[in-house]
Amino acid sequence: MIKACHSGGSRWAIACLLLLGGAMVKPAAAFYNSSSALGTNTNEIMDDDSSAPFIDLMKMSLPFREARPLNKGNIEYDRNGWPTRISAGGQVGTRFVSKLPAGTIPSGSYTVLYEGEGKLEYGNDATVQNQAPGRDVIILDPGKDNELNATLYIKATDPANPVRNIRILPPGGVCASNPFQRVAAAGQCRGDYLSFEQHSGKIIFNPDYLTFMRDYRVIRFMNMSGITRNPVYAWEDRASIDQQTWGGAEGIRGAPMEVMVELANRLHADPWFSLPHAASNDFIRRFAEYVQVNLDPSLKVYVEYSNEVWNGVFTQHAYAKQQGVQMGLDPDPNQAAYKFYSKRSVDVFGIWEQVFQGNKRVVRVMSGLVGSTQMTKTILSYNGAYRFTDAYAVAPYVFGDANALRKARSVADIFRVMTDPKYPHSLPSELNSVRKQADVTKSFGVDLIAYEGGQHLVEMTTKSDNQHPNNLFYAANRDPKMASIYQQLLTGWKQAGGKLFVHFSSPRIYRKYGSFGTKEYITQPDSQAPKHRALLAFTRANPCWWSGCSGNNLVRQAKPAITLETMKTQSEPLDATAPQYEPIYGEPPPFSIGNIPPEASTAQESTLVSMRSAPNEQYVVGGNALIRKVRSRASVWQGASAYQLRNVVSGSIDGKQDLAALWQASWDQQNLYVRIGVEDDKPAVNDSTVPWEDDAVELYLDADASMAAQYDQRNDFHFIFNLKNGTVALGKNSPRGARLQLNQKLTRSANGYVLEVMLPWSALGVSPRSGHRLGLDVHVDDDDDGGDRDGKLTWKAKQDDAWQNPSLFGGAILGD
Incomplete structure (x- = not known):
């Protein structure tokens, strides 16, 4: 639901065309998430994202600038990443799908539309069927390896009218009255057929992705927005609809806010936005203004400053530590970081509250480490921050113990480690940490919610997907016993006093970086996805149980009088057994990440x-x-x-x-x-x-x-x-x-x-x-x-x- 479009040039004109065109009829089935107790995290936009959120595959491709092995000669680009000049004999290339399991997206004839004049070629599992100016038809077929990989090359482009605005669109379309169902032809609709080729700017989202996402009441856009290690400060540097791709490396990838708001509207799901750590107040305010104008007024919005600022592997932690030390917030650098995070969060909340004119649709979220109640106390008590906070979010991950998992020799060993109380992150130990957190947050009058959670079987020291114990991890995630782990985790979460639980994450391929996807790919049958079955069974048997959870407005807790004992904090080391690395796929950084050095005198x-x-x-x-x-x-x-x-x-x-x-x-x-x-x-x-x-x-x-x-x-x-x-x-x-x-x-x-x-x-x-x-x-x-x-x-x-x-x-x- 787009209520208004701002003026400001072609970029906004394109945004308005895309989003106004996207205001399609919502069927009643889109709203059965209204009482769901669960949310889901989105994935990073990359060419190997097996959740495949967009129908236009170009939006998930590798940026031309990043695809150096595919490029030859001298290449010049415009501000949106489209090549404007290629030297004689040169080429510019991209991967637009990579390592996708067969069936993730349909095989068959894809239409490639583009503007400008030049020559396109294709590689790997993409072959040309026919070509005409501005329109190619290619065949995508995963072949014998049962995996889909495809590349596109611009072999020549006219500098006076360069090739640009390439769209790679699947066969078929949808019925406007039901955007959740992919159809092959107009005969399957009652006069409201929309082909992907002719209406890509109106449809935007993969119907299979919409079908998966509609079970969740909240969508956390942290990964899709690309804020991790992103130094963006100025409003003009935000992600743009006009960009060649929304994919790429950290700090480059990220969907435009227009697209994220539209997805929330179509699913009637509350969006959860994590704002970049270095973003200016102007950036924060303009973001809030867009959401206030364009988000369905029957939806709430969760607002969080950055992501895992406590986590030492992220540059946002180093930034917070540096800012906190410079401001003299605490002599202990870690405590200074937590206090800066608390202070900046309250600043961000204030901007959103001002924009929304005090409307209780804004859920103000801070987050911390599930095993550290002292961190919770520091963050919530600093300058009375709890008075301006609605929810404190943690990430209850179950895995047991990393050393014990390395010694496992069977799937049965994996489950024994995950459930043995002697291990710090076993199921019973993690639920014990949740109970302690619930007691602390209750004392501050703040809800306890989960920003991430689920299993956390990953060995980050492995060098290949098949190195031990990775294959055991994959098998455990495919085992019916994993559904039991999830059922016990979610039930224990509810019993301990937790409220909204946002699972990590949307479907993604199991690899050495983890098996975090609720499914391995978006169209995987439910019968092969025990975690997904467990999540659906829980939310259908346990409609959200807290006051105001299914309504339009947030019901805020009364803030209690805080005793000195409640506010008492101390410096404590982080739990060395906690997973302090990012659960993502993609090569881990080949460099050590340290803190910003002290200022030189x-x-x-x-x-x-x-x-x-x-x-x-x-x-x-x-x-x-x-x-x-x-x-x-x-x-x-x-x-x-x-x-x-x-x-x-x-x-x-x-x-x-x-x-x-x-x-x-x-x-x-x-x-x-x-x-x-x-x-x-x-x-x-x-x-x-x-x-x-x-x-x-x-x-x-x-x-x-x-x-x-x-x-x-x-x-x-x-x-x-x-x-x-x-x-x-x-x-x-x-x-x-x-x-x-x-x-x-x-x-x-x-x-x-x-x-x-x-x-x-x-x-x-x-x-x-x-x-x-x-x-x-x-x-x-x-x-x-x-x-x-x-x-x-x-x-x-x-x-x-x-x-x-x-x-x-x-x-x-x-x-x-």
Whole structure:
């Protein structure tokens, strides 16, 4: 139900067309979730998401920019990710489905629609049936491996009218009166047939996905919205309907809010929004305004600041810790993080309450670790936050004990570990933690709900899907005994005083990253999905039992007078046995995630973190370095993270005693600041005719992160700093005729040097803002004995070709 569309250009026009067109008739069957006690988490939008939420497969594809192995030549993109120019002989490609079990989506003829002029080709399990300008027909067939993989290539595009707005649509359609049922042809409808090809902007959602989702009263959009490790700050950087895809890596993927609100409306399900940790107040307010105008007024909305801010593997935890310490909220960094989370949550709630004019449709949610009542007390008591909070959410996951699971040799062993009271996360132990949490939240007048929960059989140290104990985990999740585990968990949750339970998660493939899906794929028969059967049986036998659960408005608890004993908190370590990693599929980050290093004092201005201990590196969005905004004009490096160079790509480096290096960066609206610190046992060897054969520093920048295989002659730069004479040269593949007015400062010491560089954004051709991406790398050349260099150390490149291949650079993102 879309009540209004805002003005503001083509983007809003497209949004209004898509969503107004989507206001289809809701059958009565869509509303039988009104008394459901359960919600579900959505999945990350990726090309291997077996929940397949959208009919247009392009919306789940890998972004062209990310698909480097499929790309050739020089490629330029528009702001939405569509290629506008491809060099002769080049191509740009994407995977639009990957590893989907046969039957997840229909096999057969798919229609590919597009605008512009160019040439498309297809690969893997996609073959061309016929082609015409603007419309191809392809056959998708999983083949003998019973798995569907498909790729699309743009082999040529007209720069004056480039190929864009590609849609990949399945055969058949729906009847407008029943969008939950896929039909093959118009004859199966009573005059209201809508084909997928002609009405993709009106239908939007996979009918099989709608059928699955309609059993749940609440939809938590944390994964679909893509907020994890997402540094988005400004409103203009939010996910857009116009984007080539809503899929991709962390910090890139995410559905537009328009689509999430529309899904909630169609399912008549209360949406649960987790807001990005770095989002500005303006971002929060505009998001709330859109929801207030466009969400069905008979629905409530759950509002949460970020996700698992307590969890040390996430950058949102490091952000909260840094903010809390800077504000002096607590001398203990973890307690400071919890208090900042509490404070910022209340700020976010206040904005939503203001936008909704006090309407009790807003459910204000904070969350924490199920095994830590002290964390709960800290978060709810800080500055009386419980008075502005309706629900405290935890994640009751059952697995028993990680070490015991590694020793399992049968499915029976798995279930013994999951139910043995001696293990900290067995079923009885987890329910005991729930009872303790219920007592604490009740004392604050706050509901206890579950933001995630279910089984948690996963061994994150395994390197392959078939490595022990993964196959046992898959078998246990397919065993009828797992239904019994779920029935006992949900019944125990209710008896302990818990209310809404939001399961993790929607259908997804069982892999080494976990078996979290209630089904393995969206169309899997219920008979093969014991967890799904258990969830449905529970919610049908236990209609929601708390006051106001099925109504339009939230019934808030009266806030009690809080005693000093209730508010008493103390610092405590996190439960080391708790799952403190993200239960997702996709490669885990190939880097350690540490906390933001402490701010450097002015006295330390000319030095970097000592190489005697590894620095705390702050990575976001799947391995990009975070470059923070300048905190103080007196010290542009204050609070900046440090990154160590670890790759030897040329010659040899004999350990840290021979050569070690770090780099830092920060930014403001005028400049990018980069600092490289080097420890060298024999510094200042300079006898060669070219600087890179001596001790030298090379800085690589791709200002728009196009990361092509060749320099684009626009804003790909290779700077070579000559330590002998203090000059800087541009590598031969940098833009011809470039005249960069950069400032540099070299400070030498007995065992090395520090190089500081200031680069104006105007010369780089960039208008900086939080969330902007750069390609970046730092190389240090080392010569200990004269003549040619002895070795080269790099941050990201794994081969010494960055001088001619920007795709080897690392990535960086401007943060706040």
